[in-house]
Each structure stands twice: as C-alpha cells, then as structure tokens.
Amino acid sequence: MPSPDSSRGSLTSEDVRRHNLGLVALALTSGPLSRSELALETGLTRGAITSLSAELIEHEIVRESDRIAPEGRGRPKTLLELSATDVALIIATLDADRVEAVVSTLDGQRLARFSRRHGRPIGDPGPVVDALAQVVSEALAHAASVGRPLADLSVVVWAPVGGSPAVVLADTDLGWERVDLIGLLQQRLPRLRAAQIPLIADTSVAALEEHADAGSPPHLVYLKSDSGIGGAVFADGRALTGAAGWAGMLGHLPVIADGALCECGQHGCLVTVAGPDALLANAGLTDVADTDGLDAALERFVTGVRDGRRGFVDAWAAALPHVARTLQIALLTVGADHVVLGGYLAAFAEDIADELARIAVRAGGATPPQVTASRLGAEAALLGAERAARLRMIDTLLG
Ligand SMILES: [Zn+2]
Structure with a gap:
C-alpha cells in the first residue's frame, strides 16, 4: 500500500498501485477467483484486494462473475473474472526448420496450432516469410471462426533481435543478416498493424x-x-x-x-x-x-x-x-x-x-x-x- 507520506513519492506510489493492479488482473487470466483467493495468489492484503478490485471493476477490466465459489465453511463467495476472457492470443514462431502459429487463450489453453516446414532457403527471407504469413492467416481465421477477437499477436524468432522497430539482427541458421521480418510480414498481410506486433528473440x-x-x-x-x-x-x-x-x-x-x-x-x-x-x-x-x-x-x-x-x-x-x-x-x-x-x-x-x-x-x-x-x-x-x-x-x- 502507498505510504501515507507520499509528498515526495506520488509517482512511486502510482507505480506500485499499477503494478498491483497488474498482479490482480494477471492472477485472473487463469480463471475466476474470489477476493480471498486473490489475496493468497498475489500475496497482497485482503484490504488491498478490495480496493484494487473495485478500481478494476470501475474501469470494466474485471467484473463480478455470475458463478459463485462452492459453499465450504461460511457464506458463498462472489468470484471475480476478467471482462474480456474470450479473446485469442496468437504466437507465431520461426526456427531453423519450420514456422508455426499457435492460437491460445488467456488461461493457456492451446486452441489450434498451424505448422509447416519452410525448406530452409539459405539467405532468402522471401519463402520463409511466405510460409509464416500462411500460418498466421490460418491462425487468424481460426480465431475468427471460434468467435474470439485477437488480443495480441507476436512473432518469436530463434535469433537475436534489436533496434526500433525491432528487426532480426542476424540468423545464422537461415543465413540472414538484418531482416525486417515484421515489415515483410505486413506486406503479405496488409490488414495487420506492424507497430502492434512485437518481434521477440526466443531466448x-x-x-x-x-x-x-x-x-x-x-x-x-x-x-x-x-x-x-x-x-x-x-x-x-x-x-x-x-x-x-x-x-x-x-x-x-x-x-x-x-x-x-x-x-x-x-x-x-x-x-x-x-x-x-x-x-x-x-x-x-x-x-x-x-x-x-x-x-x-x-x-x-x-x-x-x-x-x-x-x-x-x-x-x-x-x-x-x-x-x-x-x-x-x-x-x-x-x-x-x-x-x-x-x-x-x-x-x-x-x-x-x-x-x-x-x-x-x-x-x-x-x-x-x-x-x-x-x-x-x-x-x-x-x-x-x-x-x-x-x-x-x-x-x-x-x-
Ligand atoms: Zn561472437
């Protein structure tokens, strides 16, 4: 909790509060929890959970679930859940042999996995990005077909990444030097917004x-x-x-x-x-x-x-x-x-x-x-x- 003496640290208390809001929301990505379960899960006090969850509910990030925890001792407890749980996360991966796109839910279920070999054309990103665009399209189509809006799409490469916007710095397995992988992907899938697709090194x-x-x-x-x-x-x-x-x-x-x-x-x-x-x-x-x-x-x-x-x-x-x-x-x-x-x-x-x-x-x-x-x-x-x-x-x- 923020210290009562916040005269020199309002930014810091705000950071702590935001961090704690994130902790509560993150705990709820694995499914609905009661306020006391949230306290256990996050290590925050019950009082802090009450105040943080009120703020998350006010901003419509979290809602009180229709479901209630099974009655044990005491009265049944209202469960809290994220408002937007029916979303899809798509993770596309590119390694020395293949491209893959996995459609996941917030609680880590894998709904679909699209995979193909890219044939390892050394030094030529074109066919590799074609294959990547193909599996990403299939994943996007799958998410749409099960009625889940896309919450996040990211691309993971088995190579070092750097710069802003991020590019592949070098991929020795594929004989690449600097490659703007996200830019090339967007050329093939123009409706994607490149700025919102993180390019991440596997490590x-x-x-x-x-x-x-x-x-x-x-x-x-x-x-x-x-x-x-x-x-x-x-x-x-x-x-x-x-x-x-x-x-x-x-x-x-x-x-x-x-x-x-x-x-x-x-x-x-x-x-x-x-x-x-x-x-x-x-x-x-x-x-x-x-x-x-x-x-x-x-x-x-x-x-x-x-x-x-x-x-x-x-x-x-x-x-x-x-x-x-x-x-x-x-x-x-x-x-x-x-x-x-x-x-x-x-x-x-x-x-x-x-x-x-x-x-x-x-x-x-x-x-x-x-x-x-x-x-x-x-x-x-x-x-x-x-x-x-x-x-x-x-x-x-x-x-
Ligand atoms: Zn070296």
Whole structure:
C-alpha cells in the first residue's frame, strides 16, 4: 500500500498501485477467483484486494462473475473474472526448420496450432516469410471462426533481435543478416498493424518463463543452447536488456584470448567452442545435423556422452571449462547465485555445477551457485511468449 507520506513519492506510489493492479488482473487470466483467493495468489492484503478490485471493476477490466465459489465453511463467495476472457492470443514462431502459429487463450489453453516446414532457403527471407504469413492467416481465421477477437499477436524468432522497430539482427541458421521480418510480414498481410506486433528473440521469452518456473529469484543467470548459445541475466528481479537489447548475449562473451573468429566479428566467443556447431563437429556429428536436423544431432551427442563414447566425451570435456567460466563471469557481474540451463546444456547440469564449484570464489564463506536444469525444455519459449502476451494485454487494459 502507498505510504501515507507520499509528498515526495506520488509517482512511486502510482507505480506500485499499477503494478498491483497488474498482479490482480494477471492472477485472473487463469480463471475466476474470489477476493480471498486473490489475496493468497498475489500475496497482497485482503484490504488491498478490495480496493484494487473495485478500481478494476470501475474501469470494466474485471467484473463480478455470475458463478459463485462452492459453499465450504461460511457464506458463498462472489468470484471475480476478467471482462474480456474470450479473446485469442496468437504466437507465431520461426526456427531453423519450420514456422508455426499457435492460437491460445488467456488461461493457456492451446486452441489450434498451424505448422509447416519452410525448406530452409539459405539467405532468402522471401519463402520463409511466405510460409509464416500462411500460418498466421490460418491462425487468424481460426480465431475468427471460434468467435474470439485477437488480443495480441507476436512473432518469436530463434535469433537475436534489436533496434526500433525491432528487426532480426542476424540468423545464422537461415543465413540472414538484418531482416525486417515484421515489415515483410505486413506486406503479405496488409490488414495487420506492424507497430502492434512485437518481434521477440526466443531466448528472452524462454528466460522469462524459466525465471518464473525457478520461483522468480531476484538474481539469476540463464544459459541455453539449441542453435547458437543464448542467455539472460536477471538482476533485482528483472531481465537486463541493455542499450541495444544485447545484455545477456552470453554466447558471445569472448572467453578465449585470440580464439577463432566468430560470426559476430569478435574472436574466441563461447559459441565458437561450445555452440552446437563446434560440439557436433568435434564429435563427428555434423553429417547427422545436416540430414536429421540440429535437435536430433544434439540428442545423439548427449546420449553418446552419457554412454561414455570417447570422441563425444572428449568434445564435451573441451567445452565444459569455457561454459563454466562464462557462467562464473556472468554470476559475479550481477552477484547472482542461481543458474538455469536450457537446450543441450540442461543434460549436463551436474557437470556444470561441479565445474562451477571447482572454480568458485572461496573467500568470505561464499558458497557455489545453485544450478538447475530446465524442466520446460523446448516449450519454454512458447510458454514465455504466452506469458508476455498476457502481460502486454493487461498493460494495454490498464491504459
Ligand atoms: Zn561472437
């Protein structure tokens, strides 16, 4: 609650209030709740919930439901629900092999999924965007056919994103340099309003979901590798973004002095020694990646290491110290004590924890960081994109 002495902090109290309004609205995206359930869910006091829900009802964001909670002890409780629940969120995704568009509800149900392979025409965005426009059209048509107005459409790419308006900075899997993906999509679907379609890097939404799944610790370092190596750094509860959205690009920490030239222009980036391409080449699996895809090749790699196959074990042993060193640098930069690993790295959480413990700070009673493997796997990015869409929708509702 705002402090009674708000003479020097009216903006701050307003921020807190808006944040709390958002918390209440967000809790209701998973379905109707009573005021006391909302208090439990959000950690706010019952009094705060009464006042916040009155404001949300006044602005027609929330309404009292016709349904009432089943009678337990005491009188039945009126449930609150969001006014606009019958909407659709559409998340379009583009990775090295395929495009997809998922139609989701606010409470995370997936109503439909449209998917196709784009054929990986290296260096030519045209056919890829054609395929993307196709699945987005199908998703829009599906949402319309079930009578759900579109509340949010976003596009997630397995590549770094930056600039304003946001563009794909480079996609090494597709041989792209800078590509204005949303602009190209709008040329094919003119009724879309490009300014309202966020373009998001998979790592940033995967990190958002992994951070929530880890219990939202204030300081956390996230590192994942499925194509390239991506990361995110949380400090004081928020993911750092940096000047051009480059914060947390841990795959491009130049950890080896005078190392190999990286596609980013630096030498000795982590990705040049521990990225999928480097690992698979060292393990003799490049052909498998070419024929069966990167995911299948990485699975073979992980199994090979677990089975103790010599070439695979050696390839991982060469990469491990660099992965740990990169994490240690990131951990010390923000004073984090928790690491979450995604992609192929999740399979090696124990090795990475051991190596981090070996190189950790020993002075001052410091303890090694907690290291956990992602429980969400490849779903993290989509789940995170749905979470981000809910947050944007509530932000828009709050005005
Ligand atoms: Zn690099």
